[in-house]
Amino acid sequence: MLKYLVYRVATIVPVLLGVSIVVFLMMKLIPGDPAEAILGPAATTEKIEMVRKSLGLDQPFYVQYVRWLWKVVHGDFGTSIAVNVPVAQLVWPKFWNTVLLTIGSLVVCMIVGLGVGIVSGTRQYSWFDRISMSLTLVVANTPAFWLGLILMVVLALRLGWFPATGMYSMRASEKTVGDLIHHMVLPAITTGAVSAAIIARLVRSSFLDVIRKHYITALRAKGLAERDIILRHGMKNALPPIINIVGLQVGYLMGGALFTEVVFSWPGIGLQIYSSIVARDLPVVQAAVLVTTFVFVLVNLSTDIVVAALDPRIRRA
């Protein structure tokens, strides 16, 4: 296990370096000169040259990259062009709001996905199975932004059960957890719906796989209660692929949260990326993409490690 752990951790180092190069180059490849963008159209050539020098833009690419990476490693993402504050100050609070939303949607898709999947998987071709599997097919192909709009109209604007936008009520004197959860219900459902459908389908097929194994038949022959067979014995073998897909979905949720955040004005990193793209505030886009991708890589790494811990066949391979 330790050998596997070291190996897996070692493999992500080049990937993370590669990610940083791609993000760096992506921002370099766009047309336009940042110095001109900062100074505006009225700037003189000497002035532009001065700013270019102070930004290090007169240096070759690899020098610029190493300098940039050095700063990033120390938590310095530069200064926002649009609002002139350090990017780190802007991005981190937004990042935590997205983490909150991700956790909320993860709760939604675990409860719905696991629940529907297990019931469907153990009662194949029942009415519940047929209806829920058709529904998951529809939901899995629904654009998150569209679902968000529909939920917002029906449950927030028409029925008024939930607030339509934001994280906390404007009028409340202090930020309470209850208020936060109340605001989070619709965004969490919107973000988690597609993943819930995918997880439900996978849990179902994973259970169908396991339930046909001989050891389950043996347990039935021994006279164990069906509930114990499924939850204690079936679960154990159905779990590794499920954990795998859930790990992948966490990454998907973090990316997919972007659409939800735009629809519900959730002040997360996705909304920040969106508004920074609109404002052409590239240092912020750069930092936000970098931070999210790093976390995505780390989540995937931990998923692999958990699966390997549960399934000895994987760590030997």
Next chain:
Amino acid sequence: MSAVNLQVKDAADARLAADSLAEQEMFRRPSEWRIFWEAFRQDRLAVGAAAVIALVCLASLLAPVLSPYDPTVGDNSLRLAPMGTPGHILGLDGQGRDILSRLLWGGRVSLIIALLPVAVASIVSVFLGLVAGFFGGKVDMVIMRALDVFFAFPAVLLAVAIAGVLGPGMLNVMLSLTIVLIPYISRVAYMATVTVKNELFVDQARVSGARPRQILFHHILPNTLSPVIVYGSTLVGIMIVLGAGLSFLGLGITPPRPDWGIMCSDGRNFLSVAPHVSAVPGVVLIIVAMSFNIVGDGLRDALDPKLRK
């Protein structure tokens, strides 16, 4: 004597030839295409979905003929008129434009935005996966590790970031979706290549003296295509949804040209008074995306001998 002998021999030859023809006829396997079609035909749901896709493609293709109104010019007196308005079956949008006409024209954009990136990415990916899987070693490492880097990004985020950096426009959206797709499809092509490379029939071909190029194109390539096609058809559905998302964010095509994502987005300001403006294109989008998904599943089952009914 010799002439008679010859005649007899000829007759025997002819009989033998006839026998072997009959034998061939008896043992002839139906073509791969036929086996696949017979299996696919059994899958009613997949055939239905394929029909839906064909219908939508045809309708979009014939948009100039079929669409009753100009998709970009509105009639302000009928703004937000509901579904069933005389002459406008699906109603009108916030600028008084006919929704049916916009759906037809928008289908052209939405379908191409999804189909073309998947097609281009598949060609690039099959090449990359094939080369990496077949040659192995350093080539494998360089190609697959480079793709791992792109694989590390959350797909939606990468698409949004690339499209955002490039700026709005149909070509830029397609470029960003293609870049996002390549690592995913390449992995599938790579896995298929590595699996097939170790099969006995490839060893047999090698032992018989086949050149690497022959092995690559005649024996391995055909076997990597079917998983890529199956995966690709599912991806088209996902790309329709993601492409619509990019349009929704304003990173897609530029108005007044319609696509289904922009139509959903246009309706968001009238959601409480005229929900159909956003709902109709959304429903069409879901049905089409779902159809590609179902066809993908059907193809997988029909192409895999183990899953055939």
